[in-house]
Amino acid sequence: xxxxxxxxxxxxxxxxxxxxxxxxxxxxxxxxxxxxxxxxxxxxxxxxxxxxxxxxxxxxxxxxxxxxxxxxxxxxxxxxxxxxxxxxxxxxxxxxxxxxxxxxxxxxxxxxxxxxxxxxxxxxxxxxxxxxxxxxxxxxxxxxxxxxxxxxxxxxxxxxxxxxxxxxxxxxxxxxxxxxxxxxxxxxxxxxxxxxxxxxxxxxxxxxxxxxxxxxxxxxxxxxxxxxxxxxxxxxxxxxxxxxxxxxxxxxxxxxxxxxxxxxxxxxxxxxxxxxxxxxxxxxx
Amino acid sequence: xxxxxxxxxxxxxxxxxxxxxxxxxxxxxxxxxxxxxxxxxxxxxxxxxxxxxxxxxxxxxxxxxxxxxxxxxxxxxxxxxxxxxxxxxxxxxxxxxxxxxxxxxxxxxxxxxxxxxxxxxxxxxxxxxxxxxxxxxxxxxxxxxxxxxxxxxxxxxxxxxxxxxxxxxxxxxxxxxxxxxxxxxxxxxxxxxxxxxxxxxxxxxxxxxxxxxxxxxxxxxxxxxxxxxxxxxxxxxxxxxxxxxxxxxxxxxxxxxxxxxxxxxxxxxxxxxxxxxxxxxxxxx
Numbered sequence: 001x002x003x004x005x006x007x008x009x010x011x012x013x014x015x016x017x018x019x020x021x022x023x024x025x026x027x028x029x030x031x032x033x034x035x036x037x038x039x040x041x042x043x044x045x046x047x048x049x050x051x052x053x054x055x056x057x058x059x060x061x062x063x064x065x066x067x068x069x070x071x072x073x074x075x076x077x078x079x080x081x082x083x084x085x086x087x088x089x090x091x092x093x094x095x096x097x098x099x100x101x102x103x104x105x106x107x108x109x110x111x112x113x114x115x116x117x118x119x120x121x122x123x124x125x126x127x128x129x130x131x132x133x134x135x136x137x138x139x140x141x142x143x144x145x146x147x148x149x150x151x152x153x154x155x156x157x158x159x160x161x162x163x164x165x166x167x168x169x170x171x172x173x174x175x176x177x178x179x180x181x182x183x184x185x186x187x188x189x190x191x192x193x194x195x196x197x198x199x200x201x202x203x204x205x206x207x208x209x210x211x212x213x214x215x216x217x218x219x220x221x222x223x224x225x226x227x228x229x230x231x232x233x234x235x236x237x238x239x240x241x242x243x244x245x246x247x248x249x250x251x252x253x254x255x256x257x258x259x260x261x262x263x264x265x266x267x268x269x270x271x272x273x274x275x276x277x278x279x280x281x282x283x284x285x
Numbered sequence: 286x287x288x289x290x291x292x293x294x295x296x297x298x299x300x301x302x303x304x305x306x307x308x309x310x311x312x313x314x315x316x317x318x319x320x321x322x323x324x325x326x327x328x329x330x331x332x333x334x335x336x337x338x339x340x341x342x343x344x345x346x347x348x349x350x351x352x353x354x355x356x357x358x359x360x361x362x363x364x365x366x367x368x369x370x371x372x373x374x375x376x377x378x379x380x381x382x383x384x385x386x387x388x389x390x391x392x393x394x395x396x397x398x399x400x401x402x403x404x405x406x407x408x409x410x411x412x413x414x415x416x417x418x419x420x421x422x423x424x425x426x427x428x429x430x431x432x433x434x435x436x437x438x439x440x441x442x443x444x445x446x447x448x449x450x451x452x453x454x455x456x457x458x459x460x461x462x463x464x465x466x467x468x469x470x471x472x473x474x475x476x477x478x479x480x481x482x483x484x485x486x487x488x489x490x491x492x493x494x495x496x497x498x499x500x501x502x503x504x505x506x507x508x509x510x511x512x513x514x515x516x517x518x519x520x521x522x523x524x525x526x527x528x529x530x531x532x533x534x535x536x537x538x539x540x541x542x543x544x545x546x547x548x549x550x551x552x553x554x555x556x557x558x559x560x561x562x563x564x565x566x567x568x569x570x
Contacts, residue, residue: 005379005380005383007379008392008393008394008395008399009393009394009395011395016395019396025394025396025397025398025399026399028394028396029392029394029395029396029399032394032395032396054376054380054383056374056376056380056381056383056384056386056387057380057383059351059383059384059387060383060384060386060387060390060392060399060401061392061394061399062351062352062355062399062401062402063348063349063350063351063352063355064348065348065351066344066347066348066350066351067347067348070347070348086380088374088375088376088410089341089373090373090375090410091339091341091373092438092439092440092442093440094290094292095290095339095341095342095371096341098290098339098341098342098344098345099341099344099345101341101345102341102344102345105345107293107314107345107346108293108294109293109294109310109313109314109317109346110293110294110296110301110314110317111304111310111313111314111317112310113310114293114310114311114314114345114346114347116345116347117347125373125375125410125412126412126446127410127411127412127435127446127447128435128438128440128442128443128446128447129438129440129441129442129443129444129445129446129447130442130445131440131441131442131445132438132440132442150412150413153377153413153414153417154377155377155378155413155414155416155417156414156416157377157413157414157415157416157417158413158414159414160414160415160416160465161411161412161413161414161458161461161462161465162412162413162414164451164452164453164458164461165451165452165453166449166450166451166452167449167450167451167452167455168449168450170452173446173449173458176446176449177446180445180446
């Protein structure tokens, strides 16, 4: 999966050239971000099944940035790719429902319906509990979309909270989060290829836990960030792919977008790096 | 504090009338949302110290919605109110830094700097640990802004994760989150009135915990959502105000915006309800 984390100060040169020659910086930068993401999708997309735009990278350019995000989602879908909106949202009741509308749903207004981003799935934060996830799950199911719930993230600080041992079980908190993912997934009306519609975000930087996670979540798709720049290695992730190729989605962002820094043109270097990661992942399954 | 959770299907009639007569639904609805929030701020703002826009309510209208959010932030600040951007964000490393840029910071681009929302503070989710919060804290401090970290939310589902007892202490997870808040706050260079720049979100619907939270976080500002529509009562929150009036920020959204449903014009009913809540809170301190 191709992570899209566009940094306006590190865009491909051809994308910068596509920005308008004048106007406010936010609009010009957003146009360049949009062109950069489109070029990245065109280059690396054929070696990927999905793109994962990180929402803050677009939000920092305001309304223009959000419009660039929406255009990027449309471009990826037109290229036949799934879109996983990575915002790690989590809130309660009507606020959670509003996130569902923004990401995969529709908002009724007196002026007509307004469609949200139209993502195929999105990431969600489970700290606030099951009743905070349920409106997101409901919105996703209504749109035939999926949810990836954070279980154990790829950063060292995951130890501070996610790894805390619980009194009831002695197991780390993330095992409880895995149980919530399984519970929500079992409520799904449909399953494709034996997999449920509620996935889990499982950091690729802690491969020692992946086998246990697969045991706890046998029918769950794992979104595996942290490959490449964060140090995760595809070869360590075999348990994620135990149910088959569709059981794991490895995600890389910077290692693809900046592959040309080791030589070559941006597009061809990105394509080669994406193909290398794909082949490494598929050799495991 | 005035919560701004605009639902495009429940806007004040005068605000609907300010939308353009034609154009795409998103633009018209966003214009009406902007007018609604401005009218609510003008009506209830004088009885409040801050507004708390809930970001998803704007994001569901796309780029137009985000532009309406930015306009609402400017309107509130021009009225002398603090702005707390309620997005409950949480992510790692460069992604967390990007949220900081979007909410309180600035983004450097080849076309010039792009200012973010310009909020005075924002809410953050601590599930991913201290290294995920640090870039948000750093961004806030650079902008002389604050962060409110989720500790114990106002929904019943808070019991699913936040209330889990930890093996090490026997105490609920939220006590560990409170310790993280205190740790981050103690690293602050400045404190105003003996309070730190890192606050805590503490649901007003579980007042039985507020005294313990005050014990764990003696110098922390508490953001107390859940008053009104969610069932929380101001009179139960005295411990929050123990350090003085500035120690607690009670937040109400729907009970103010819909006060006119019990009679009266929207603006005067909203003002009266906001004044009632303010007087109730101040009588505790």
